[in-house]
Amino acid sequence: SQNVTAFDTIAAIATPPGEGAIAIIRVSGNEAVTTVNALFRGHDLTQVATNTINYGHIVDPDTHAVVDEVMVSVMRAPKTYTCEDVVEINTHGGILATNRVLQLVVGTGPRMAEPGEFTKRAFLNGRIDLTQAEGVMDIIRAKTDRAMDVAEHQVAGGLETEIRATRQKVLDVLAQEEVNIDYPEYDTDQMTANAMRQCAEMVIKDIDQLLQTATEGQIMRDGLATAIVGRPNVGKSSLLNYLLHEDKAIVTDVAGTTRDVLEEYVNVRGVPLRLVDTAGIHETDDKVEKIGVERSRAALAAADLVLLVLDASQPLTDEDRELLTTTQAQHRIILLNKQDLPTAFDATTLAPWTEEADVLGTSVVTTAGMDALADRISSMFMGGIANRQADVMVTNARQAGLLRQARQSLRDVISGLDNDMPLDMVQMDLTDAWDHLGEITGDAAPDELITTLFSQFCLGK
Ligand code: GDP
Ligand code: ZN
Structure with a gap:
């Protein structure tokens, strides 16, 4: 009503x-x-x-x-x-x-x-x-079709329905237990404890499922920060242009991006890549250029995905080796580019830095290996999500954080029961879980949170 x-x-x-x-x-x-x-x-x-x-x-x-x-x-x-x-x-x-x-x-x-x-x-x-309100905000900011689908689904109330159903399970047990505590003459403690444990286990499962979507949801929302790196002339710009060309319809100019580190969005098999141009990484004495290099290095370090391009038609250089080393700990795909030319080395040469499985032979000129690259990216981050229907997804950090808090409270319920804590103490943890879930939808959200949340919207919305 x-x-x-x-x-x-x-x-x-x-x-x-x-x-x-x-x-x-x-x-x-x-x-x-x-x-x-x-x-x-x-x-x-x-x-x-x-x-x-x-x-x-x-x-x-x-x-x-x-x-x-x-x-x-x-x-x-x-x-x-x-x-x-x-x-x-x-x-x-x-x-x-x-x-x-x-x-x-x-x-x-x-x-x-x-x-x-x-x-x-x-x-x-x-x-x-609140989840629908956040969906409205996401629609405004959506950079890809897929992000838009998820946001629209959220506005339609998909996540709300799911959270409310989960929350109702907790409420049912709380209500039952309330009755039991009020009538201590019945020996219902064991029943109550069993119901609470069952409920906690079930709801933890629900939450785990939702949280599994959180990483994907985050990527959908913000795009996967992707750095294309390599020494000059290996084919970085060619690769960038290829990706942009393949996806012209969805590429958006993003307002407010910094000039030095340019950002563009591209959709690869449903994975939105936020391409960070780190072309400026090289040694320099020029002061202004140095700032650009610093930024490029920072962008590279922060990247979720590194596409390291090597020119397979030329022997490895020291600069190649340095990049192979500095990006070693990151999610990366190594492209042995220019396969259309006679090759000077192959994947086995890269054994000191990487497993062969992370290496792809490509040619941006003939587009050989480009489909394999898209497949790799898609399976690396989405488990082939592109073919999945838009369904309920946790798309933002606020929602994910509250789900984790609710899950912790439910774990406390279980350990409380394991340790024979008094039931009214355990009930407090269950109530906490109920509150955290309510904060996600706004059913139990403090005013301050609501004010902060809506202030992130643009004017007129
Ligand atoms: P960047 O400096 O790393 O951005 O390299 P560019 O994308 O500007 O490419 C440098 C040169 O290599 C250009 O002449 C490209 O046409 C050429 N190139 C890029 N990729 C390939 C490839 O796969 N095969 C061949 N034969 N040439 C390529
Ligand atoms: Zn270039």
Whole structure:
């Protein structure tokens, strides 16, 4: 059941900043319709049906000057994004006109929304839980189709359903035990202990399953930090271009990436790679260049996956050997590139640094070995996840952390029972587990957490 709470009316530009064909100003709250209506020349918005879009003009109430030609959507509570009355003004002016309209709206009463406040209201009004809200954030940030699938599934409530079901199992036992503690004349201790143990074991299994998806979920969300390294001229740029070309449709320019260490996203068999260009790793005396080299080294050290490219048509050099050594502890695939040319060495030469299984013969020119490379990456990180349907996944660190805490509390339940602790003590651990699970969905989340979480959203969402 929805308990729609009354909040003040808020407004914000909901489209990305900058020049565009259309910008949308979103207004939500009890006063949304009357506020916009006071600025609107066209149909009386207080009288139009819900879910209609209305043509007209925004007019400055003081000067009566037309500010912009607009389409205004009217969506009445409760079946809206926020569960409140929502009005969206589609302006088609530039930044100036859009800001002008927003100022007029705010001038008639509403206040500027904080980042994520619209979604926060959807949560506070009971329409979505925290995992769904996080899914909304992930959709905005999704870099690959697969990440988008997972996020959309989360918005649809997949993870919420799973967590609630798991949490219910704990509640059932807690409720049963409550009864038992209240009626000590029955000899129910053993029954209670058995029920608690069974429940803890079962729920730990559920949690383990969810946590298994966490690594994959994390990769889906953030992309796998991948460094292509090798000395000059071995074929790094060629490989990068090949990967980008194969995946043109999904490659995105990421705003706010540092200039020196360029990042691009590419999808390999469903694994999103965040390609970090570490081309700048070499010795230099130039001060400015040195900073670039330092960054490249740091990026290489932090990489989840290293693609080390060697030129098989030339004998190994000291620089090759150094890279073979420095990347030894990392997940890596060694590419013996330029196999289309006569080769100067083969995988057995690399025995001091690696097992032959980690080495792939490739030619970026003939594309030989490129499919094998994709297979390798896919099986290395996803166990062939590309063919799997989008299902319930734990995609963020907050959720994973709480699942681990819940699992620890359940382990405490079991060790408490093993050590014949008093049942009401064991019950406290079980209650902890219940609380941690509740924090994931927001059923038992402290205000502070909710505030922090929604503040990570962009403005207007
Ligand atoms: P980078 O300096 O490591 O980025 O190397 P580039 O990608 O710029 O390639 C250096 C040269 O090697 C270019 O002329 C490429 O066309 C060539 N090259 C790259 N890969 C191959 C390959 O597999 N076979 C052959 N024959 N040439 C290649
Ligand atoms: Zn290059």
